[in-house]
Amino acid sequence: MKMIDIALPKGRLGEKVYDMFEAAGFSCPSIREENRKLIFENEELGLRFFWVKPSDVAIYVERGAADIGVAGKDILLEYQPDVYELLDLNIGKCRMAVAAAKGFRDNSDAPLRVATKFSRIAEEFYAKKCREIDIIHLNGSIEIAPILNLSDVIVDIVETGKTLYENNLEPIETIVPISARLISNKASYQFKNETIEKIKAGLAGQVRNTKND
Amino acid sequence: MQIDPKVLKKDEEIAYKLRSLYRRFGYSQYTMSKFEEYSLYAKNKDFLISDAIISFTDTHGRLMALKPDVTLSIVNNSQDAAGHVQKMYYDENVYRLPKGAHSFKEIKQTGLECIGDITCLEVCEVIMLALRSLESISDEYIFEISHVGLLEALLDEAALPHKAEKRVLSCIISKNTGELEQIFEELNLCEEKKARLEVFFRNFQSFAEALEAFGKVCTGEESAKALSEFETVLNFISSTSFAKHTKVNFSLTNNMNYYSGIAFRGYISGVPTGILSGGQYDNLMRKMGRKARAVGFAVYLDALKRLGGDDREYDVDIILLAGDDIAVAIRAAETLSFDNTSVRICSEIPQDITYRQVLSIAGKGAK
Numbered sequence: 256m257k258m259i260d261i262a263l264p265k266g267r268l269g270e271k272v273y274d275m276f277e278a279a280g281f282s283c284p285s286i287r288e289e290n291r292k293l294i295f296e297n298e299e300l301g302l303r304f305f306w307v308k309p310s311d312v313a314i315y316v317e318r319g320a321a322d323i324g325v326a327g328k329d330i331l332l333e334y335q336p337d338v339y340e341l342l343d344l345n346i347g348k349c350r351m352a353v354a355a356a357k358g359f360r361d362n363s364d365a366p367l368r369v370a371t372k373f374s375r376i377a378e379e380f381y382a383k384k385c386r387e388i389d390i391i392h393l394n395g396s397i398e399i400a401p402i403l404n405l406s407d408v409i410v411d412i413v414e415t416g417k418t419l420y421e422n423n424l425e426p427i428e429t430i431v432p433i434s435a436r437l438i439s440n441k442a443s444y445q446f447k448n449e450t451i452e453k454i455k456a457g458l459a460g461q462v463r464n465t466k467n468d
Numbered sequence: 469m470q471i472d473p474k475v476l477k478k479d480e481e482i483a484y485k486l487r488s489l490y491r492r493f494g495y496s497q498y499t500m501s502k503f504e505e506y507s508l509y510a511k512n513k514d515f516l517i518s519d520a521i522i523s524f525t526d527t528h529g530r531l532m533a534l535k536p537d538v539t540l541s542i543v544n545n546s547q548d549a550a551g552h553v554q555k556m557y558y559d560e561n562v563y564r565l566p567k568g569a570h571s572f573k574e575i576k577q578t579g580l581e582c583i584g585d586i587t588c589l590e591v592c593e594v595i596m597l598a599l600r601s602l603e604s605i606s607d608e609y610i611f612e613i614s615h616v617g618l619l620e621a622l623l624d625e626a627a628l629p630h631k632a633e634k635r636v637l638s639c640i641i642s643k644n645t646g647e648l649e650q651i652f653e654e655l656n657l658c659e660e661k662k663a664r665l666e667v668f669f670r671n672f673q674s675f676a677e678a679l680e681a682f683g684k685v686c687t688g689e690e691s692a693k694a695l696s697e698f699e700t701v702l703n704f705i706s707s708t709s710f711a712k713h714t715k716v717n718f719s720l721t722n723n724m725n726y727y728s729g730i731a732f733r734g735y736i737s738g739v740p741t742g743i744l745s746g747g748q749y750d751n752l753m754r755k756m757g758r759k760a761r762a763v764g765f766a767v768y769l770d771a772l773k774r775l776g777g778d779d780r781e782y783d784v785d786i787i788l789l790a791g792d793d794i795a796v797a798i799r800a801a802e803t804l805s806f807d808n809t810s811v812r813i814c815s816e817i818p819q820d821i822t823y824r825q826v827l828s829i830a831g832k833g834a835k
Contacts, residue, residue, distance in 0.1 A: 317740070318740055319739075319740020319741070320740075334568075337567075337741070338642070339642055339643040339644075339719065340642040340643065340644040340646075340647075341643060341644075341645075342645075342646060343646035343647075436646075440740055441735075441741070441742065442610075442735040442736075442737075442739065442740050442741065442742070443740070444643075445610040445612070445715065445717075445735055446608070446610065446735070446737050448671070452671065
């Protein structure tokens with residue numbers, strides 16, 4: 256039997272995703288053991304799970320090191336990997352938003368300075384509005400950019416908005432809602448189609464159950 | 469001298485096989501210059517896989533480009549004459565910026581183009597050669613086929629607002645049924661229109677199933693005409709041994725500005741990306757002011773470099789320790805290497821290589 260390699264995002268979201276796989280009948284008991292291993296196999300079911308950094312899941316899948324994986328919509332929009340987006344898992348829900356200091360007014364006679372980890376999403380969003388911007392690419396602690404006058408606004412993921420409010424910022428516009436997606440390598444989708452479709456159907460059942468709860 | 473297959477890398481071996489295949493079917497080799505005028509590519513940037521081009525000014529002050537593509541050059545040098553069909557194959561290096569990379573790469577590409585008064589005969593022949601190309605690389609291959617005209621006609625008949633049409637197309641390419649449902653909800657589409665679009669997301673198990681499903685939704689003149697063309701091609705594939713490797717899949721369809729009619733993509737087990745892609749590109753011909761029609765495909769040989777891995781058990785078969793007589797040592801090496809056995813002459817055993825056996829020259833011969 257051909258193994259199916261599944262890349263899961265390390266962390267809380269990945270654990271929730273694994274719970275869905277397990278409930279759908281695609282389990283791998285060794286993954287529950289307390290250790291620092293990153294790869295887990297269930298030979299009987301032909302499944303191999305591995306934990307990777309959430310932002311790397313799409314790379315593993317696009318390059319075929321994993322047949323399928325679970326990645327956030329933010330990563331798919333930003334890096335646009337050449338993969339199939341098979342299912343919205345309806346978990347890890349948040350939104351990509353523009354945020355600014357409370358009371359901020361856009362001074363449209365100068366380019367808007369936008370600090371973000373998600374340069375492509377920000378560029379496309381403002382290009383649609385025909386608004387000239389100056390992208391400042393940062394890798395973390397985006398919230399302090401407007402406070403220190405490095406930028407006018409930020410584009411970032413907002414879950415509850417708590418970090419923004421604690422830093423005197425507020426969301427001013429939603430760009431796109433975000434959630435976790437089941438993705439597949441395009442070649443694997445053809446060569447392992449039956450198993451991938453079974454997993455997709457099993458997870459879709461889990462999504463329906465959660466919606467009905 | 470016979471070519472020792474052991475010295476050929478996988479991509480080189482396949483390139484030889486493909487050139488021989490295309491020549492046997494009457495295609496002649498097209499050899500192009502490394503450089504072409506930049507304007508040819510600049511005008512058709514959307515057609516290129518990557519729009520970054522290496523450019524420079526030549527000694528006459530003309531802006532030139534290191535070729536990022538072969539098809540545009542072949543089209544540029546082809547003729548428009550009634551009843552005339554040109555059949556060409558190529559084996560060239562192109563220079564591209566791979567997605568996500570920061571530096572250019574030289575990429576080996578082989579393929580063929582058939583340009584002129586193209587009929588269904590030429591389209592089916594090109595499809596057969598694409599399938600044979602995949603078959604010559606591996607027994608485990610999948611050929612995906614779609615019809616851009618059919619997609620275009622059904623999208624037109626669904627009469628969606630422009631932005632929504634673009635979103636639907638992007639859903640088809642990424643098989644994103646979740647977002648499709650969201651679009652249906654936002655537009656409050658009727659069941660008939662939904663059916664026209666949902667058909668592109670189906671995972672068809674056979675050609676008959678696909679044709680039946682499309683038959684139900686192709687009620688307009690354009691879509692019925694496109695479906696009839698598609699049916700002819702699928703019937704041809706059904707009559708060959710390639711049918712079990714072929715799947716109808718509309719998610720491979722992109723760049724409708726250039727492609728028309730049949731579009732296809734090929735996969736080999738063990739290679740994570742498509743290694744063959746092609747189809748009819750009449751729209752590109754129109755954009756370049758040409759009357760002729762065209763069909764062709766490219767095989768991305770660089771994707772095959774890692775296929776099969778390195779199966780060499782040893783760096784060298786024989787380590788031959790030479791004695792004092794140089795002539796004897798070299799003669800012995802020549803004799804031993806006669807049947808493609810690899811022989812390395814040296815004075816002492818090297819530390820950094822693996823070998824099958826060690827022989828040493830003692831007196832007047834090897835022992």
